[in-house]
Amino acid sequence: MRIVFIGSGNVATHLAVALKASGNEIIQVYSRTFENAKILAVKTGAVPVNDIGSIFCDADLYIFSVKDDALPIVISQMPRTNGIWAHTAGSVPLNVFSLFKEKYGVIYPLQTFSKDRGLNFSEIPLFIEGDSDDTTRTLVGLAKTISTNVQYLPGYKRLYLHLAAVFACNFANHMYALASDIISNEDIQFDILKPLIAETAAKVMEMQPVAAQTGPAIRFDEKVMKKHLELITDPMVKEIYSLLSKSIHIHSL
Amino acid sequence: MRIVFIGSGNVATHLAVALKASGNEIIQVYSRTFENAKILAVKTGAVPVNDIGSIFCDADLYIFSVKDDALPIVISQMPRTNGIWAHTAGSVPLNVFSLFKEKYGVIYPLQTFSKDRGLNFSEIPLFIEGDSDDTTRTLVGLAKTISTNVQYLPGYKRLYLHLAAVFACNFANHMYALASDIISNEDIQFDILKPLIAETAAKVMEMQPVAAQTGPAIRFDEKVMKKHLELITDPMVKEIYSLLSKSIHIHSL
Numbered sequence: 001m002r003i004v005f006i007g008s009g010n011v012a013t014h015l016a017v018a019l020k021a022s023g024n025e026i027i028q029v030y031s032r033t034f035e036n037a038k039i040l041a042v043k044t045g046a047v048p049v050n051d052i053g054s055i056f057c058d059a060d061l062y063i064f065s066v067k068d069d070a071l072p073i074v075i076s077q078m079p080r081t082n083g084i085w086a087h088t089a090g091s092v093p094l095n096v097f098s099l100f101k102e103k104y105g106v107i108y109p110l111q112t113f114s115k116d117r118g119l120n121f122s123e124i125p126l127f128i129e130g131d132s133d134d135t136t137r138t139l140v141g142l143a144k145t146i147s148t149n150v151q152y153l154p155g156y157k158r159l160y161l162h163l164a165a166v167f168a169c170n171f172a173n174h175m176y177a178l179a180s181d182i183i184s185n186e187d188i189q190f191d192i193l194k195p196l197i198a199e200t201a202a203k204v205m206e207m208q209p210v211a212a213q214t215g216p217a218i219r220f221d222e223k224v225m226k227k228h229l230e231l232i233t234d235p236m237v238k239e240i241y242s243l244l245s246k247s248i249h250i251h252s253l
Numbered sequence: 254m255r256i257v258f259i260g261s262g263n264v265a266t267h268l269a270v271a272l273k274a275s276g277n278e279i280i281q282v283y284s285r286t287f288e289n290a291k292i293l294a295v296k297t298g299a300v301p302v303n304d305i306g307s308i309f310c311d312a313d314l315y316i317f318s319v320k321d322d323a324l325p326i327v328i329s330q331m332p333r334t335n336g337i338w339a340h341t342a343g344s345v346p347l348n349v350f351s352l353f354k355e356k357y358g359v360i361y362p363l364q365t366f367s368k369d370r371g372l373n374f375s376e377i378p379l380f381i382e383g384d385s386d387d388t389t390r391t392l393v394g395l396a397k398t399i400s401t402n403v404q405y406l407p408g409y410k411r412l413y414l415h416l417a418a419v420f421a422c423n424f425a426n427h428m429y430a431l432a433s434d435i436i437s438n439e440d441i442q443f444d445i446l447k448p449l450i451a452e453t454a455a456k457v458m459e460m461q462p463v464a465a466q467t468g469p470a471i472r473f474d475e476k477v478m479k480k481h482l483e484l485i486t487d488p489m490v491k492e493i494y495s496l497l498s499k500s501i502h503i504h505s506l
Contacts, residue, residue, distance in 0.1 A: 217419070
């Protein structure tokens with residue numbers, strides 16, 4: 001397929017590179033900031049552009065991968081084009097396109113993307129939604145060129161999936177960040193936590209998270225929890241410790 | 254070394270099996286519940302016992318791996334013995350032994366242990382403390398037979414390490430559990446989150462957690478966060494979502 005990218009952030013970068021590698025053609029990359037468009041354009045052999053009016057109208061697919069808030073604005077400014085318009089956002093409904101285009105859809109990749117980190121796209125779950133069976137089929141077909149894990153998912157379920165991803169990824173990562181702070185104050189390197197973090201994630205590949213739980217909160221070891229709260233100086237971190245311990249305990253009942 | 258285990262829980266089980274495999278002799282396993290003592294005794298070729306008075310007095314090392322609250326009680330009931338007494342608890346000070354024994358120490362393994370799950374002990378960081386240089390040396394020597402990552406760590410630092418482990422492991426795992434709940438209500442399998450969980454953990458093997466953060470909270474995407482809060486029905490989970498989003502945002506400033 002001949003594809004235009006609108007946006008050049010983390011998701012756009014990884015998706016464009018994977019689509020190019022699987023034999024698709026990235027013909028153009030649009031970003032408000034020309035430099036950003038250029039970086040991704042260079043990686044994919046595309047033409048960079050920062051004027052939305054200059055977007056080619058003859059591509060097969062336009063992938064919108066911009067901040068959720070910016071999406072309706074960018075869509076409203078798009079020139080008329082052929083092809084399918086699709087966005088990559090977990091929490092934006094399909095019908096964000098409906099006033100502006102026929103043939104539109106969603107390609108939602110369930111993964112955490114950082115620009116400088118390579119990723120094996122073939123294992124990333126991709127969730128597809130289309131305005132018609134025809135669009136859905138086209139997008140599923142394209143998605144299957146880059147991933148072995150492609151599913152149709154209606155938008156209201158995508159919302160919950162995105163919410164779950166915030167917990168499983170963003171919040172879990174924040175726990176790593178708070179752990180890192182706690183020991184760095186004591187001149188202990190973050191490295192020391194890596195086997196624990198790796199094993200914590202590896203365990204739930206084989207067991208349910210509730211069955212994998214260990215530690216003072218699940219044992220309801222009040223003495224340890226009290227001691228830990230005394231060690232924490234930041235009031236918000238204290239609050240997080242109390243609230244999550246309570247939640248773990250309730251969850252185990 | 255000839256070793257007696259006091260306790261037969263997750264940590265005792267993994268540690269005893271690893272010590273046995275590295276050529277040490279587990280001569281006895283004590284547990285209040287004879288059945289539990291027996292299970293670990295069978296795995297390690299030890300004698301099971303549920304009467305604390307029957308503990309052999311001629312071992313080189315007694316490893317106490319019981320609940321933190323139970324530790325002082327069990328120690329006070331121990332018969333006089335030779336050898337070193339050592340516990341495995343992150344948050345219990347070394348001097349819990351001082352009224353009852355000369356030669357005592359701590360072997361703290363920084364890992365999450367579930368009985369039914371195999372583990373490569375050689376990568377698990379072990380933190381050692383002893384009442385004297387001599388005891389520390391002996392315990393470090395023993396620890397090095399099962400792990401390539403053995404360090405001396407004073408007790409006050411062990412406290413912070415244990416606290417950090419609660420965040421990096423117990424709280425991170427609870428995030429997986431909450432994510433699992435959110436999608437299971439929508440009939441989406443937990444499996445679908447596994448590549449995301451694996452990548453989230455894999456990222457921090459190479460980057461600092463703060464640099465690895467993605468998602469609506471770090472972008473301060475209020476629209477998405479508001480939508481997510483509307484999807485959550487459980488008031489405590491709502492509170493967790495708000496508090497952690499706030500904390501991620503503050504952390505990024």
